[in-house]
Amino acid sequence: MAMEEFQVAIHQGNLSDAISVVQAKPLQYFSDTPLNVAVVGEPGSGKSSFVNSMLGKRAGEPGAAETGIQATTAMAKDYRHPTVPQLILWDLPGKEDAAFGSRVEQVDLNRFDFFIIVGYQRFRTVHADLVHEIQAMGKRFYFVRAKTDLDLEASRRRQPTGCDEEKVLQRIKEDCVTCLLNEGVIDPQVFLVSNWDPQSFDFPLLWEKLQSDFLWLKRQAFIVRLPSLSAPVLERKVAALKRKILLKVLFSGLLALLPVPGFSFVAAMFFFVRFRSQCYREFGLDDQSLTALARDIGKPVAALHAVMKSRPLMPLILWRLPDLVGAVLMLVEYCSWNRYPYAGSLLSGGVSLFTTYYMLQRCVVAVANDTQNVLSKALEKTTV
Ligand SMILES: Nc1nc2c(ncn2[C@@H]2O[C@H](COP(=O)(O)OP(=O)(O)O)[C@@H](O)[C@H]2O)c(=O)[nH]1
Numbered sequence: 001m002a003m004e005e006f007q008v009a010i011h012q013g014n015l016s017d018a019i020s021v022v023q024a025k026p027l028q029y030f031s032d033t034p035l036n037v038a039v040v041g042e043p044g045s046g047k048s049s050f051v052n053s054m055l056g057k058r059a060g061e062p063g064a065a066e067t068g069i070q071a072t073t074a075m076a077k078d079y080r081h082p083t084v085p086q087l088i089l090w091d092l093p094g095k096e097d098a099a100f101g102s103r104v105e106q107v108d109l110n111r112f113d114f115f116i117i118v119g120y121q122r123f124r125t126v127h128a129d130l131v132h133e134i135q136a137m138g139k140r141f142y143f144v145r146a147k148t149d150l151d152l153e154a155s156r157r158r159q160p161t162g163c164d165e166e167k168v169l170q171r172i173k174e175d176c177v178t179c180l181l182n183e184g185v186i187d188p189q190v191f192l193v194s195n196w197d198p199q200s201f202d203f204p205l206l207w208e209k210l211q212s213d214f215l216w217l218k219r220q221a222f223i224v225r226l227p228s229l230s231a232p233v234l235e236r237k238v239a240a241l242k243r244k245i246l247l248k249v250l251f252s253g254l255l256a257l258l259p260v261p262g263f264s265f266v267a268a269m270f271f272f273v274r275f276r277s278q279c280y281r282e283f284g285l286d287d288q289s290l291t292a293l294a295r296d297i298g299k300p301v302a303a304l305h306a307v308m309k310s311r312p313l314m315p316l317i318l319w320r321l322p323d324l325v326g327a328v329l330m331l332v333e334y335c336s337w338n339r340y341p342y343a344g345s346l347l348s349g350g351v352s353l354f355t356t357y358y359m360l361q362r363c364v365v366a367v368a369n370d371t372q373n374v375l376s377k378a379l380e381k382t383t384v
């Protein structure tokens, strides 16, 4: 399984292998991956009816989603497609479904791989908000404009003779596309449907498009889920490294006892940089690995360095400023012989012990976070 291969590569600190698990696989590899599609939109727009049309069911039939003039859907519910089992449609409660008040489940859209926004009549703020939310997650959507039959009926009433249906439909579609373009959507996919008749309007086109995008969308879903797959592996690595920290810290504390002003600062920085290099090697962020990864993904190493927050040394130097207290005290001791000749050394040792401990702890976590950042950066190309 690609998921396990990916996790093993992360565990071994081999990011190049982890990326190639995804890049090298043919699309067909993802055929068994489920695609969780959330059907979202304002209350009453026709979401539940759309789900039924997709399933080939009529409202009221066993296994069909509940539909109605009043708000009917209070909880997210999944429907597996009868002939395409990897396609799981989620009927969601309408956004701002006031009729249910607090009973409406607040659904976390992160759970879903792909979205179908079902709108009706005008393009509204609720649609724009959904578009932004979906795009912020790096995910895709189709925009379905339901109840097209009602739009045509209204046009026919307005113009009983000579109503050019094609033109009306084209205008509605263009309007939706323009609104989506205005929201920053690249290549918006708009379909006009009537949930009463899945054979009419753009319903067959929508189904065709979904079928042709299906494998690609599943691969995409897999890629988007990768950070959550690598997170537990990275956490285990962090825990293992943290266990090794205490011994190193005690040693650096002992060195800082040497009565040489500023020595604790130099020793701790030396320790820190060495430890960080070790972390980089463990996680696969050392220069050699990063160069190989950059070559594999066709990006400059600088692009990977840019997302690594653990690289700059300046914050580390600031963290070591308390060392100066011990150093100053030592200097005072040298200049005027006082009654506590070792106070500076002890202080310097103590300070070094604490600051080094926290710095190393933070370093492991920062390097693990950077691993996620580098992975996301490396996968960026595959997600577009
Ligand atoms: N004429 C027409 N009515 C529809 C269509 N889709 C849904 N409806 C009606 O709109 C109302 C709300 O539909 P429903 O699917 O429950 O909307 P939801 O709240 O978004 O799930 C119901 O009375 C449906 O029968 C459609 O394509 N055409």
Ligand SMILES: [Mg+2]
Pocket: 047, 048, 049, 066, 067, 072, 073, 091, 092, 093, 094
């Ligand atoms: Mg509903």
